[in-house]
Amino acid sequence: xxxxxxxxxxxxxxxxxxxxxxxxxxxxxxxxxxxxxxxxxxxxxxxxxxxxxxxxxxxxxxxxxxxxxxxxxxxxxxxxxxxxxxxxxxxxxxxxxxxxxxxxxxxxxxxxxxxx
Amino acid sequence: xxxxxxxxxxxxxxxxxxxxxxxxxxxxxxxxxxxxxxxxxxxxxxxxxxxxxxxxxxxxxxxxxxxxxxxxxxxxxxxxxxxxxxxxxxxxxxxxxxxxxxxxxxxxxxxxx
Numbered sequence: 001x002x003x004x005x006x007x008x009x010x011x012x013x014x015x016x017x018x019x020x021x022x023x024x025x026x027x028x029x030x031x032x033x034x035x036x037x038x039x040x041x042x043x044x045x046x047x048x049x050x051x052x053x054x055x056x057x058x059x060x061x062x063x064x065x066x067x068x069x070x071x072x073x074x075x076x077x078x079x080x081x082x083x084x085x086x087x088x089x090x091x092x093x094x095x096x097x098x099x100x101x102x103x104x105x106x107x108x109x110x111x112x113x114x115x116x
Numbered sequence: 117x118x119x120x121x122x123x124x125x126x127x128x129x130x131x132x133x134x135x136x137x138x139x140x141x142x143x144x145x146x147x148x149x150x151x152x153x154x155x156x157x158x159x160x161x162x163x164x165x166x167x168x169x170x171x172x173x174x175x176x177x178x179x180x181x182x183x184x185x186x187x188x189x190x191x192x193x194x195x196x197x198x199x200x201x202x203x204x205x206x207x208x209x210x211x212x213x214x215x216x217x218x219x220x221x222x223x224x225x226x227x228x229x
Binding site for chain 1 (some may be wrong): 131152
């Protein structure tokens with residue numbers, strides 16, 4: 001299947017700083033990418049849908065000014081957690097699907113963010 | 117609104133026994149259904165999907181699932197469990213190709229030797 005690469009796998013940052021997480025589709029063009037957040041032993045909660053060349057669509061309750069999403073190319077979407085706080089510590093996972101491919105979603109390996 | 121229910125937080129089976137992980141869904145229109153597996157601190161690995169066609173779907177690592185429209189279920193099964201199958205399993209649904217998957221809360225499968 002297609003490959004989605006997410007970087008970094010883990011990051012520790014200080015409160016008040018910003019962290020950028022990258023999600024790349026390595027062997028296909030992803031017109032749409034999705035960002036999820038997962039708390040320990042819980043399900044994946046959809047944060048936002050990222051469309052190449054347009055603004056992201058955020059789910060209810062997700063602060064768009066805090067979680068900045070950019071999808072500048074067909075192979076790269078980034079999630080920036082701005083002014084991070086300890087409560088932002090979580091596992092973030094990106095996913096990519098394209099209409100032209102199989103409807104299966106391909107997932108990155110996830111990023112463990114710890115804010116201290 | 118779309119939703120997925122996985123009624124069991126944990127399923128325990130002995131190695132060699134059959135396993136079932138339950139999933140029911142709610143969606144307007146025809147569902148696209150998926151099962152994924154997650155190992156600790158890792159992303160999700162695709163197991164199988166139902167889009168259309170045969171109700172019994174066979175996937176990776178010997179897993180299969182049966183789509184039951186009348187019961188709105190998509191239970192994951194395997195005839196003979198392995199210890200290495202121990203992981204967190206997610207059922208997911210969407211109603212349109214290209215849209216985000218909505219996940220169930222997950223079921224932890226524990227296979228004992």
